[in-house]
Amino acid sequence: MNSLILRGTLVLAATALAVWFVPGVDDAVESVFQILVLIVSS
């Protein structure tokens, strides 16, 4: 269980760091989010 929590924390931290520092990832995430919002609201 501890191992699972540790792995989960690492994966989420890696995700956050990638979005913050890798150019273009934040924009891509926003694009997907925008499409999801449009689908949900239509």
Added chain:
Amino acid sequence: MSWSKRLGWICLWVVLIFSTAVITAAIKQRFQDGPNRVFSGGPLIRGELHQGAEPDWGFVNEIATIELQLLEPAQSRRIWVASVEGKLFVWSGYMNSVAGKLWKRWPGQAERDNRAVVRIAGKRYERRLIRLREGPILDDLTALINQKYPSRTSRQAVESGAVWVYELAPRLATTEAVGGAS
């Protein structure tokens, strides 16, 4: 582990990872010069600050969105715009719903401090937001909004408070400094 359980775990991880990515991207945008498509941004820094006579705002009817920043809090968002009778207007819908009040916080913030900066086609303009609650101009404005955008608003919706309309009027005796290039 059964297939359904494994699928449940995969879905949970996908949701967690995507949520983390969205939250991170939204926070990151707060530190940027202006909004992106959906996420709010920080103060509008770049762009020449307009000085002098009031422009002919008719050109904004050919523009899909502008960037609007309040001075307090100094956050910016992308917003629809229209011009009628030489005046510049922005608006916020869903204001009678709980979801709208949670989602659209800038109108409430503008009630407390109406100073704003807009950036249109790379140029910044110091303005103040004046709420328009009634009047015949709303007929022309809502007709233009419905023609320009996939929207179905009306003068009655504005007068009932479901849609908050603001005129972006010039600042009076402007003394408030706007940061960044000018």
